[in-house]
Amino acid sequence: MGIFVGIDLGGTNIKIGCFDSEIKLICKTSVPTEAEMGPKVVIERIAETIGKLLREGGFSIKDVAAVGLGCPGPARYREGIIESATNLPKFKDTPIRQMLEDKLGKPVVFENDANVACWGEYVLGAGMGVKDMVFFTLGTGIGGGIISGGKLLAGSGDNAAELGHIIVYPDGRRCNCGQRGCVEAYASASNTAKRAIEAGAESSLKKVLKEKGKITSRDVYEHLKRGDGLAKEITDGTAKALAILCVNMLHTTEPKRIVFAGGMIAAGDILLDRIRDYFNEQIWSLKKETVEICFATLGEDAGIIGAAALAKQIS
Amino acid sequence: MGIFVGIDLGGTNIKIGCFDSEIKLICKTSVPTEAEMGPKVVIERIAETIGKLLREGGFSIKDVAAVGLGCPGPARYREGIIESATNLPKFKDTPIRQMLEDKLGKPVVFENDANVACWGEYVLGAGMGVKDMVFFTLGTGIGGGIISGGKLLAGSGDNAAELGHIIVYPDGRRCNCGQRGCVEAYASASNTAKRAIEAGAESSLKKVLKEKGKITSRDVYEHLKRGDGLAKEITDGTAKALAILCVNMLHTTEPKRIVFAGGMIAAGDILLDRIRDYFNEQIWSLKKETVEICFATLGEDAGIIGAAALAKQIS
Secondary structure, eight states, X not given: OOEEEEEEEOSSEEEEEEEOTTOXXXXXXXXXXXXXXXXXXXXXXHHHHHHHHHHHTTOOGGGEEEEEEEEOSSEETTTTEEOOOTTOXXXXXXXXXXXXXXXXXXXXXXXXXXXXXXXXXXXXXTTTTOSOEEEEEESSSEEEEEEETTEEOOOTTSOOOOGGGOBSSTTOSBOTTSOBSXXXXXXXXXXXXXXXXXXXXXXXHHHHHHHHSOOOHHHHHHHHHTTOHHHHHHHHHHHHHHXXXXXXXXXXXOOSEEEEESGGGGGTHHHHHHHHHHHHHHSOSSSOOOOEEEEOSSGGGHHHHHHHHHHHHHO | OOEEEEEEEOSXXXXXXXXXXXXXXXXXXXXXXXXXXXXXXXXXXXXXXXXXXXXXXXXOGGGEEEEEEEEOSSEETTTTEEOOOTTOGGGTTBOXXXXXXXXXXXXXXXXXXXXXXXXXXXXXXTTTTOSOEEEEEESSSEEEEEEETTEEOOOTTSOOOOGGGOBSSTTOSBOTTSOBSBTHXXXXXXXXXXXXXXXXXXXXXXXXXXXXXXXXXXXXXXXXXTTOHHHHHHHHHHHHHHHHHHHHHHTTTOOSEEEEESGGGGGTHHHHHHHHHHHHHHSOSSSOXXXXXXXXXXXXXXXXXXXXXXXXXXX
16 A cells, blocks of 8 residues: 556657655666657556556555656646657647556646656655755757746646757757757757767867767767866856856745756756856856755656655655 | 825935825925935924825815825835935935835835836826736836736845846946946937937937937937937837837736836827837747737826825735
């Protein structure tokens, strides 16, 4: 009794975790999404995987109190409907919450994937002890979540906190979303790497590009640590865009803590310090600001933890 | 019985209104702040003015249920303390709420002036019928307010929604706050006028500058209506900065309605249409957005109405 299941449904993988009533991880797994098979097959696989995972832990579906499901937006979360997720093209207008509830016979809470990870960090990770937090995942794209007064900010149509698409450089780089100058077009892991590829400057990264045919954000910060000039310039650009984002968030929802997560944070303090430097350089002088800028602590489990914690809230 | 008093304390004038329990205006007045006399004298004047206003309406202080006070930030609103308001220099570390409560013997609610006007528009003006709204006042500076899920967003230190200081052009024009590229540095009434003065282009506005020694935002939109090229260019710059702000707010708190107030909206549809055009040009194509961008409807009374409506909430 009192098991909470957290599901993080991505375009590539589905992560699933079983948690006790204190949201302590009992067991977890990851399976390929195979999104091209469509929602019915994927729901089937989710249910099978949960069943198997529960059995391995000595439980059955009867022990489950509620299920949390995180999924990329935009979607009509309150209605439980995926509208047109970029990474799940066959899921157009899919009533995924109802389908999963019918399949499992358990209540399902449905939320944006970044919001779910944000909630995980808020209740059990880097956000502990504050009531107002902003959260960013720096991955292929940039996702976001906002906690205001201890609650996830939902927005009028459940799509608040699409923070990767805040414009930091008007008329700047084209973003996948159609806008120009989004922070995602500069500071996501993939765009940080892309900016390095596009740059003309001499750099030890050029050898990587020649040998592997590509540069990743990991290459950028590894060469940064070795003192490469271009890697420093690219990282500075990423840090500055993120610092402007921090300034703008402070003047909007006024968080006490701003938390960065995702692949990019493997760059470590060298990136975090640059973000803080640019923030201090850009922020107003009207009053002293004490917002903390830090990295997430839950790693890749934030999504399943947050989904399970949200499930606990509804049960 | 059941009178609510709304006070809008500005650097130049204090506006005071008496409202019935439906927040219908009974009577109002405006007196000079004379902020240089310090908080004690100003509180005295506020109390006297309220007393006089009540008598004129056939009431006395006994009939007052509660009082709302709006005041420029940053301040520690929950604690009731003005820290260091730019326009009220002698009010440093003034426990203004307590002072007013002691003087009047009535409960006082204390809020940011833009938040108070935002609340007024939300409950009785342009925000009626929605639960998520963003509000901007375009005056000497740009103030802001955010309603999320039917509540004023407060922030971790009561200074959320300082929306005039959102950076729209990094490394851009210097703002009074010390930052660079704030939307206020482009799109406030005073900076719209300033940009026209600084511009080199030939324009019918040059004659105004020569004759009056200055250009106001009113001059800009009057010459805009007469077809002046520079006035159009300056207005376009204002509209574009505000449109970027609208895009960024949509991706942050996802309002259903964005409301502009303040002196600048006298420019009329010619400005509003340009903001909407730029918004449609800048916004993403991931999904159709239905946010409404409109002007406030309560005019200069929004502050006293909102303050009285907030007072009603606490009583």
